[in-house]
Amino acid sequence: MSDQRKRTGLGALATAGADEDFSVIDAIGGPRGVVESMLPGVVFVVLFIATNDLNLTIGVSAALAVVQVLARLVQRQSVMGAVSGLIAVGICLVWAWKSHEARNYYMLGFITNAVYAVLLGVSLAVRVPGLGLVIEFIRQLPTERFGAWFHGWMDDRDLKRAYMAITGLWLGLFVLRLAVQVPLYVTDHVAALGVTRLIMGIPFWALAIWVSYLVIATPLHRHKASAAAHAAASHEPPAPSPSAG
Numbered sequence: 001m002s003d004q005r006k007r008t009g010l011g012a013l014a015t016a017g018a019d020e021d022f023s024v025i026d027a028i029g030g031p032r033g034v035v036e037s038m039l040p041g042v043v044f045v046v047l048f049i050a051t052n053d054l055n056l057t058i059g060v061s062a063a064l065a066v067v068q069v070l071a072r073l074v075q076r077q078s079v080m081g082a083v084s085g086l087i088a089v090g091i092c093l094v095w096a097w098k099s100h101e102a103r104n105y106y107m108l109g110f111i112t113n114a115v116y117a118v119l120l121g122v123s124l125a126v127r128v129p130g131l132g133l134v135i136e137f138i139r140q141l142p143t144e145r146f147g148a149w150f151h152g153w154m155d156d157r158d159l160k161r162a163y164m165a166i167t168g169l170w171l172g173l174f175v176l177r178l179a180v181q182v183p184l185y186v187t188d189h190v191a192a193l194g195v196t197r198l199i200m201g202i203p204f205w206a207l208a209i210w211v212s213y214l215v216i217a218t219p220l221h222r223h224k225a226s227a228a229a230h231a232a233a234s235h236e237p238p239a240p241s242p243s244a245g
Helices: 010-014 030-051 054-074 080-099 102-125 130-139 146-154 157-186 190-199 202-234
Strands: none
Touching (some): 010 202, 030 080, 030 102, 030 190, 030 202, 102 130, 102 157, 130 146, 157 190, 157 202
């Protein structure tokens, strides 16, 4: 399997094409990635509900996150995803520990969802789809001639329309998470907040990636084919001039 097919998240969408296989499971990190992403949150909410002991819950959750990284190191596997997850879980646990409130374990999620929602909303307002910027940046790093790179996909009306659509989709996802979860945080319903966070986490992310693929696969494939044909034509040698008679 190529490195491109192992890309996750928006990186997987950047390699999408109408004639290519696309796996949602691979795009969200594979079965192991899903388990590693969800397990700390599951352990936190279940253990806190069962014991109502915040310090014990924090200690066990932190130990679990560290074990996940060590397991990958021992198995000589990539640890980047696990390390980034460890950092995120660490921030959440420290926030809950310092404030002595279990509900603050979810504060980082609120902040990141709000920031993403604002950025995507602004991008839609200025008609430069944020998801398009990210996917195209992953697909082809604009190391030079930024204007040509930018207009190369922005001037493709079908592709831009698809990027606008999925940007709106992801904006809706972030706003929906906040609309449902913030009231649970304010009213201190930790158990309901934890369960809701799990449901609206990986499952919603997988659904958003799958729908995004369905929307952009065909226009992105056509754009790639058109760009390849144009590049090939620009490198063709000039036609020989007629010989003098």
